[in-house]
Each structure stands twice: as structure tokens, then as C-alpha cells.
Amino acid sequence: MKKIKAVIMGFGDRGQVYAEYAEKRPDVFEIAGVVDPDPVRVEKAKKRYNLKEEYCFTDPAEFYARDKFCDAVINATMDSLHYATTAPLLEKGYNVLLEKPVSSNPSELRDLARRAKENGVTLMVCHVLRYAPFYREIKKVILSGEIGDIRHIYLAENVAVYHMLSSYIRGKWSSESECGSGMLMAKCCHDLDLAVWLKGNSRPKAVTSVGSRRFFNAANKPAGGGTRCLTDCRIERECPYSCRKLYLENDVYPFLVWTGVEGKDWSEVTDLKEREELLKTVNPHGKCCFEDKDLVDQQSVLILFGDGSTATLDMIGGVTRPGRNIHIVGETGEIEGFLEDNVFFTRKYLPETTGYSETKTIITEDVSGAHSGGDLRLVKDFVATVSGGERSPSCTDIEDSIDGHLVAVAAEISRKTGKTVFTDMLV
Ligand SMILES: NC(=O)c1ccc[n+]([C@@H]2O[C@H](COP(=O)([O-])OP(=O)(O)OC[C@H]3O[C@@H](n4cnc5c(N)ncnc54)[C@H](O)[C@@H]3O)[C@@H](O)[C@H]2O)c1
Structure with missing residues (x-):
């Protein structure tokens, strides 16, 4: 089987999961580059997959301006970017593994299928189940x-x-x-x-x-409930949905909760006091869940x-x-x-x-x-x-x-x- 080389576009939670296949089967799959506006994530990919500087892009426009240099792109950007980021990839002749959802717009859905067909490339969606x-x-x-x-x-x-x-x-x-x-x-x-x-x-x-x-x-907010669990909620200790129970006393989904804080990778936000402060102020996971x-x-x-x-x-x-x-x-x-x-x-x-x-x-x-x-x-x-x-x-x-x-x-x-x-x- 020919070895496939792929760029990871969006080295976030999902991009990192799919890239792991290169560690499991280096004989058939290799990471050829990374595109992500987040320099922390680009650096992480660069180190993990021993990538050359010229194949690491923090500016997606620079990657699109470059001639095709590998077989495929794994597009693991967030939902609203999927159509705009994938259409030019298909035109350049990249095979694309695209995260779901493709798009909520029927004409965009059909357009991507047409472009894949016309350019003779594979467009596969991450239907992992x-x-x-x-x-x-x-x-x-x-x-x-x-x-x-x-x-x-x-x-x-x-x-x-x-x-x-x-x-x-x-x-x-x-x-x-x-x-x-x-x-x-x-x-x-x-x-x-x-x-x-x-x-x-x-x-x-x-x-x-x-x-x-x-x-x-909002109608279900219990009496005494506030806007944030750790600041103005008077029933926080009894509330089963308090962010304290989820993210301070238990370490639920740390990669979702602590990502992007002060430009750090989620795994670097380890200090409990710092976590508590974040939940009090900027972190959306510290908000009351009873909202419209x-x-x-x-x-x-x-x-x-x-x-x-x-x-x-x-x-x-x-x-x-x-x-x-x-x-x-x-x-x-x-x-x-x-x-x-x-x-x-x-x-x-x-x-x-x-x-x-x-x-x-x-x-x-x-x-x-x-x-x-x-x-x-x-x-x-x-x-x-x-x-x-x-x-x-x-x-x-x-x-x-x-x-x-x-x-x-x-x-x-x-x-x-x-x-x-x-x-x-x-x-
Ligand atoms: N298949 C599944 O079961 C499954 C599960 C969870 C999430 N998802 C989907 O996966 C996608 C990614 O989710 P995630 O949790 O990894 O998100 P994430 O925010 O962790 O990762 C997205 C990455 O894309 C980068 N990015 C932003 N703009 C970019 C651009 N123009 N070009 C390249 N990179 C760019 C961001 O900096 C970020 O690192 C979402 O669409 C989500 O719905 C799928």
C-alpha cells in the first residue's frame, strides 16, 4: 500500500486524535505539515511529528498559496469553517478527510460533493460511528x-x-x-x-x-441561583451542575474547559487556584447552566x-x-x-x-x-x-x-x- 502523507488543518482536539494514526502506522501514514492560526498548537505538532518549518503554517493563506505538496488534508477546524476551508483544498487536488458537520447549507453540501467529483479526489466525512x-x-x-x-x-x-x-x-x-x-x-x-x-x-x-x-x-433556575457558580450563586454547594463539582473536584473534559487560557495548552493549566479564578471570571464553564x-x-x-x-x-x-x-x-x-x-x-x-x-x-x-x-x-x-x-x-x-x-x-x-x-x- 502506498504511504499517504497528510497535512493536519486545525491541530485542536480532533486533529490531534486523527494525527495519532501516524504514530500507530508510520509505514502507511505520515504527517506532512500543519495549518493552525494558534502558534501553540503548530509548535506542538511540529515537535510531535518532527515537521520542517516550511510545512508549518500559522497563516492558512500561506498554505493555500503553496503548491500541493502531499496527498491529503485532514480538516479538523470548527464547524462554521468547514465549507470555506475545504472548497479550495478540493480545487488544488487534495484528498480530504473532513470533520463533521460538513455544513448546514444544502447548496454548500452539494457544491463540495461536485468539486470532489470534478477534481477526481476523495472527500470523506468523519462519520466515526x-x-x-x-x-x-x-x-x-x-x-x-x-x-x-x-x-x-x-x-x-x-x-x-x-x-x-x-x-x-x-x-x-x-x-x-x-x-x-x-x-x-x-x-x-x-x-x-x-x-x-x-x-x-x-x-x-x-x-x-x-x-x-x-x-x-431560565425558568428552571432555582431560587438563589446566580449568573456564575463561584461568584453570585447562593445554592452552589447544593447544585448538581456546579462547575466546582465538574471541573475542580472532578477533572471533567479538561481539554474542553482549559483550552486557550492565556495562550496556554490545556494541559499546562494545572494550578487549582488558577482554575478557580478562571471559572469565576472569563471561563464560560463557570456560568449558570439555567439560561435561555x-x-x-x-x-x-x-x-x-x-x-x-x-x-x-x-x-x-x-x-x-x-x-x-x-x-x-x-x-x-x-x-x-x-x-x-x-x-x-x-x-x-x-x-x-x-x-x-x-x-x-x-x-x-x-x-x-x-x-x-x-x-x-x-x-x-x-x-x-x-x-x-x-x-x-x-x-x-x-x-x-x-x-x-x-x-x-x-x-x-x-x-x-x-x-x-x-x-x-x-x-
Ligand atoms: N467526529 C466526531 O465525532 C467529532 C467529535 C468532536 C468534535 N467534532 C468536530 O470536529 C471539529 C473540530 O473540533 P475540535 O473540538 O477539535 O475543535 P478545536 O477548537 O479544538 O480545534 C479547531 C482548531 O482549528 C484551528 N483553526 C481555526 N481556524 C483555522 C483555519 N482557518 N485553518 C486551520 N485551522 C484553524 C483552531 O485554532 C483550533 O486549533 C468540529 O467541527 C467539531 O464539531 C467531531
Whole structure:
């Protein structure tokens, strides 16, 4: 297999995760450069991957001005930058592994697919869950024909309290208007992609959705609550959502909470007193979580496919046990499981007894790391695709990724207008 050399564009949390594949498989993958306006991060990449100065860019314009010098770019910039940063890469002939969400704008989604096709390059989206062994094995059962054609897919994404607070309520995806992604795009475009990819043989046609800011809102602020946990809140010690419990007494998501402070890498902000001061003043993670904002904390989506089958997704933010449920009903069998258990059941109707048979599938592969083992398996498949190797069933054409995104766009329109939205009408 030809060795693939890639630039990391955006050496933040995700960019650093994907780059690790070069440490795991230096025989097939090499980091060829880095682009990031943050000099601390560029320096980190330079040291870790022994990069020459001429391939380290703090000014993205300088990188774009340079002739193509490697096979691919892993674009792990933030949501609102994905379209503008990717379009010129495709035009220059780079193969691109692009973080989700691609865009919330249907014409931008279609435009990137067109540019990839016209320039003869691969544009792959970081649908990491497709690569988690749990979903990959479910897809294999579906492709084997064992449960017949799919009639319905039920999905639920239960977002844990600490995750909901750190990423969405107070975190960098806390506002649709500021970040460019609503809750479905930011969190559940994985789940909507799973629905479309698992169904496989029919495209989504119509979408209906409802949702609300049901719990983390100003009306629910308890008496005595303030604007910041550590400054003017009189019930901080009793509040289960206090930033003290999350980030001082427990070290929840330190890379999300302490990044960018005084130009430091998050791992350098270690002093507890300094952390407390930051939470009192500048850090958004020190704010009261009971605020009115434009992000929902629960939402349900109903999809109708062209062949009459259906799928539903329930996203509930702020639950006790995090995880994703799945229940697929096929014409001749069913699959049911819970991602975090790494176990699923395949059931078949037994007419002789009117009962059913049940096969238990236990995932025994290494599923360590984020996304139940999906992250580096995705990079492996990208490298194989670009080097002309064999693609796994998880890897599909860019159009399939776009369909999942279109469902998210349609769902948001439906939630806001109260109408069913047809995906073909989206412009
Ligand atoms: N696939 C997944 O499961 C998954 C999980 C989490 C986040 N994400 C997505 O990954 C993306 C990155 O998230 P993150 O948490 O790593 O963000 P981050 O803020 O940690 O990293 C983004 C980096 O991009 C840099 N940057 C800004 N403008 C740039 C430009 N023009 N060119 C190059 N670099 C630029 C920033 O300085 C920063 O270092 C987001 O879109 C997010 O939604 C995906």
C-alpha cells in the first residue's frame, strides 16, 4: 500500500486524535505539515511529528498559496469553517478527510460533493460511528440479508449530564447562531448518518421534528441561583451542575474547559487556584447552566424513506447513563442493542412456536478511545481509500454523507416551522 502523507488543518482536539494514526502506522501514514492560526498548537505538532518549518503554517493563506505538496488534508477546524476551508483544498487536488458537520447549507453540501467529483479526489466525512465495531457488525448482519429489508430504525442518543453541560450548555457548541451548528448537526449528525447508512437502499424523503429547551432554561433556575457558580450563586454547594463539582473536584473534559487560557495548552493549566479564578471570571464553564439560549436540550426526529420505511431518533441531553440505543425492524428479523454495552441481539420470528430465536453478538475487538473504537479505524479506511486499497462497508460515497446532513437540515426547519420537510425541496 502506498504511504499517504497528510497535512493536519486545525491541530485542536480532533486533529490531534486523527494525527495519532501516524504514530500507530508510520509505514502507511505520515504527517506532512500543519495549518493552525494558534502558534501553540503548530509548535506542538511540529515537535510531535518532527515537521520542517516550511510545512508549518500559522497563516492558512500561506498554505493555500503553496503548491500541493502531499496527498491529503485532514480538516479538523470548527464547524462554521468547514465549507470555506475545504472548497479550495478540493480545487488544488487534495484528498480530504473532513470533520463533521460538513455544513448546514444544502447548496454548500452539494457544491463540495461536485468539486470532489470534478477534481477526481476523495472527500470523506468523519462519520466515526460507522467505524465503531458495534455498528460495523450490525451493518454486516443487514448486508447478509438475515433480517430482510429494513422497515424501521429506532435510535436514541442519551447525552450524559456532564457532556451536555461541558460541550453544549456552556461549551463551544452552546449556540446555533454563534457556532453554525444546532444540536442535531453538532451532536446527532452521527445518528442521522447511521439511520441513512444502515438503511442503505432507499433515500430519506421527508422529515418531521419537534424539540425544545426543556430543562436547562431560565425558568428552571432555582431560587438563589446566580449568573456564575463561584461568584453570585447562593445554592452552589447544593447544585448538581456546579462547575466546582465538574471541573475542580472532578477533572471533567479538561481539554474542553482549559483550552486557550492565556495562550496556554490545556494541559499546562494545572494550578487549582488558577482554575478557580478562571471559572469565576472569563471561563464560560463557570456560568449558570439555567439560561435561555437557542440550543435545544431534547429533540425527536421522524424520517420517511422513499420506500415507505421509517426511522426515529430521540436525543435527550442531560441523562444519567450516557449511551446510544438501536432497534432495527426488518421484514424477516430484528436487531437490538446498546452501543456502550458492545453487545447486540439478532432475532428471528419462529412460526412453529410464535416465539423467536435470538443470537447474541459480543464485540471483543479493542474499542478503546473515543467513539467506541471508531476514530482511528476511520483514518485507516481513509488511508486505504486514498492509496487505492479496499474500502470497508463503512466507507461510502460523499452523497450518502450528504443525505444524513440533509435530514438534519430538514429536521431543524421542521422543528422551527412545525411542518414536514421534503429533502428534495431543500436548497
Ligand atoms: N467526529 C466526531 O465525532 C467529532 C467529535 C468532536 C468534535 N467534532 C468536530 O470536529 C471539529 C473540530 O473540533 P475540535 O473540538 O477539535 O475543535 P478545536 O477548537 O479544538 O480545534 C479547531 C482548531 O482549528 C484551528 N483553526 C481555526 N481556524 C483555522 C483555519 N482557518 N485553518 C486551520 N485551522 C484553524 C483552531 O485554532 C483550533 O486549533 C468540529 O467541527 C467539531 O464539531 C467531531
